[in-house]
Amino acid sequence: MAKRDAKRLADFHLWTAVAETVDPLRPKRLYKIAQGPLPIPEATNHPAPPAPQKSRRVAPVTMPAYQAPPAPKRQPGHGIEPRLRRKVVRGRIEIDGTIDLHGMRQTEAHQALNRFVRARVARGDRTILVITGKGARQKDDLATTFIERGILRAMLPMWLSEPTLAPLIAGWNAAAQHHGGDGAFYVRLRRP
Numbered sequence: 001m002a003k004r005d006a007k008r009l010a011d012f013h014l015w016t017a018v019a020e021t022v023d024p025l026r027p028k029r030l031y032k033i034a035q036g037p038l039p040i041p042e043a044t045n046h047p048a049p050p051a052p053q054k055s056r057r058v059a060p061v062t063m064p065a066y067q068a069p070p071a072p073k074r075q076p077g078h079g080i081e082p083r084l085r086r087k088v089v090r091g092r093i094e095i096d097g098t099i100d101l102h103g104m105r106q107t108e109a110h111q112a113l114n115r116f117v118r119a120r121v122a123r124g125d126r127t128i129l130v131i132t133g134k135g136a137r138q139k140d141d142l143a144t145t146f147i148e149r150g151i152l153r154a155m156l157p158m159w160l161s162e163p164t165l166a167p168l169i170a171g172w173n174a175a176a177q178h179h180g181g182d183g184a185f186y187v188r189l190r191r192p
Contacts, residue, residue, distance in 0.1 A: 078187045080171040088127055088186055089176040095186075096125035101152050102133045109152050111158055121168050121189050129175060130154055134183040156185060 077141070087093045099116045101109040113130065120128055135150015160169050168190055175184035 026113050041109060079173045080186060084188070085173055085186065089179075090191075092125055095127050095129045095179070096120065096123075098129040098131065101130040102131065102177065104152070106151060106155060110155070113159055114155075114165065117165055117168055117187070117189070121192060124192065126189050126191070128186055128187045128189065129179060129184055131184045134181075150183075161188065 001137070026175045080088070084093070088095065097120050099112065102113065104112060109132075117128070119132050132152040133150055157172070159165065160172055170184050170188040172187045174182060177187050179186070
């Protein structure tokens, strides 16, 4: 161990001698170099440091296992299952009936929807298309400024969630572009 320290010390002396002959590239930094020769430590037998006392083993802190939040239960009125919706969009599942609520007032549209859904459930149909229209009204002459998106379109989810219709409805989603896009909804009916 003493030979190794002596070798390191000799290398340090050599380094300081060389460093004194070199001009730094950046004169703003000041390098502190030890002035004068450094003393060479004498090789002495140092007693071994005392062994650390054994400490009590502390149980490692463990984190509880990650638990994903529970999946929300499907309630009526939430979307139709994605696979089923794809089949309807692609035409693999037929749309059993269509109702167009364009031009109706809210009360008329609500009553017509109630009658239509009840008739289709009694008939055994499963998928219907409800067309509400986009209902975009212009505020100004600019085509980008709208007052509202349509009251029938906004009210349809509320009507389908009412206690009179909710037990008959399995779910609904916005329709694909070729079935009416934002102005229509696929409504999936429960089996009787």
